[in-house]
Amino acid sequence: MNGVATLTEILVMLALLLVAVVATIAVLTRDPARQAVVLAVLGLALALLFTVLQAPDVALSQLGVGTAVTPLLILLTVRRMRRGRPEPDEGEHAEDGGDR
Amino acid sequence: MSRTGRIRLFLCAAAVIAVAYTLACTGLPHFGSAVHPYGARAVAATLKQRTANTISSINFDQRAFDTLGEESILLGSVLGVTALLRRTDEERQSSERGARVLPSTRLFGTLLLPVALLTGIYIVAHGQLSPGGGFQGGVILATALHLAYVAADYRALDRIRPRELLDGVDAVAAGAFTCLGLAGLVVGAAYLKNVLPLGTFNTLSSGGMVPVINAAVGVEVASGVIVLLAYFLDQTITTGPTTSPTITTSPGGPDGTEPSDTSEATS
Numbered sequence: 001m002n003g004v005a006t007l008t009e010i011l012v013m014l015a016l017l018l019v020a021v022v023a024t025i026a027v028l029t030r031d032p033a034r035q036a037v038v039l040a041v042l043g044l045a046l047a048l049l050f051t052v053l054q055a056p057d058v059a060l061s062q063l064g065v066g067t068a069v070t071p072l073l074i075l076l077t078v079r080r081m082r083r084g085r086p087e088p089d090e091g092e093h094a095e096d097g098g099d100r
Numbered sequence: 101m102s103r104t105g106r107i108r109l110f111l112c113a114a115a116v117i118a119v120a121y122t123l124a125c126t127g128l129p130h131f132g133s134a135v136h137p138y139g140a141r142a143v144a145a146t147l148k149q150r151t152a153n154t155i156s157s158i159n160f161d162q163r164a165f166d167t168l169g170e171e172s173i174l175l176g177s178v179l180g181v182t183a184l185l186r187r188t189d190e191e192r193q194s195s196e197r198g199a200r201v202l203p204s205t206r207l208f209g210t211l212l213l214p215v216a217l218l219t220g221i222y223i224v225a226h227g228q229l230s231p232g233g234g235f236q237g238g239v240i241l242a243t244a245l246h247l248a249y250v251a252a253d254y255r256a257l258d259r260i261r262p263r264e265l266l267d268g269v270d271a272v273a274a275g276a277f278t279c280l281g282l283a284g285l286v287v288g289a290a291y292l293k294n295v296l297p298l299g300t301f302n303t304l305s306s307g308g309m310v311p312v313i314n315a316a317v318g319v320e321v322a323s324g325v326i327v328l329l330a331y332f333l334d335q336t337i338t339t340g341p342t343t344s345p346t347i348t349t350s351p352g353g354p355d356g357t358e359p360s361d362t363s364e365a366t367s
Binding site: 072 | 231
């Protein structure tokens with residue numbers, strides 16, 4: 001019994017640590033397109049944390065909104081903004097975003 | 101205020117908040133304890149309403165009015181995006197080039213699209229029984245549809261996504277939630293009170309109003325997110341660059357507000 005409780009605590013601790021590390025990386029990333037990808041990973045880490053904390057409903061919401069929809073909206077916005085700007089490497093950026 | 105003054109003010113405020121926050125945290129129930137005052141009451145009320153999933157019972161029955169507010173926020177953001185991202189006169193519609201898709205990507209998308217849609221429907225339908233519900237399932241349904249874009253191209257996605265219909269469905273579903281609450285007033289109880297027969301515990305029809313409101317929320321979230329993404333995708337994919345070098349030109353100009361722009365976007 002005692003061993004099981006400790007294992008859960010270790011899992012919660014690891015998930016919290018993962019969230020803290022990925023969130024710090026998200027803050028330190030300056031390029032919005034890269035930041036969107038890191039944000040998706042952060043959403044995944046948060047979903048993992050919520051699952052470990054026995055909150056599957058919140059984990060599902062986080063997975064859908066934080067990992068899929070929000071980064072997609074950011075990526076689409078970034079691509080639209082870059083296309084509106086007259087840049088020499090305009091076409092290259094458009095191709096990059098087109099893979100999503 | 102000078103720089104040092106601002107920093108001093110921040111440090112004073114931070115110190116006060118740190119002390120108050122620490123004191124407040126010591127008064128909280130212990131983290132992860134087996135008994136929680138709100139949890140115990142919520143679970144008892146859920147069992148009385150014969151709903152298997154406590155979270156759904158709280159969302160759609162015990163605190164349904166809060167959820168109504170949250171759904172209105174989503175409807176409001178969809179409305180805002182519709183108003184802001186409509187195609188203006190200054191933007192021209194560029195013909196989309198057919199993108200080449202890797203055969204493995206096409207196979208992956210084609211196989212996964214029905215599976216993902218089914219998962220979304222399952223999660224919406226079983227909201228009152230297992231983790232998930234209208235919101236989570238709706239988001240899964242909306243994102244699953246976009247596998248068509250990954251597997252084929254934008255035109256394929258446009259064909260399976262009747263945007264004008266979904267625009268209406270979004271509004272109707274949000275209105276349905278509001279009107280379902282009136283059922284309580286009709287029988288002489290409170291707004292959004294669970295007045296339907298509660299059914300047998302742990303079956304699909306259990307929980308009275310919970311599955312009905314849950315389904316309305318599922319439809320609303322799915323169509324709302326699809327419409328939201330449709331306007332973003334339209335701006336990114338089929339809209340050509342603006343004629344002026346910056347895109348900060350005022351779209352609300354005297355000649356940029358024809359309502360025909362919106363219908364043109366879907367043609």
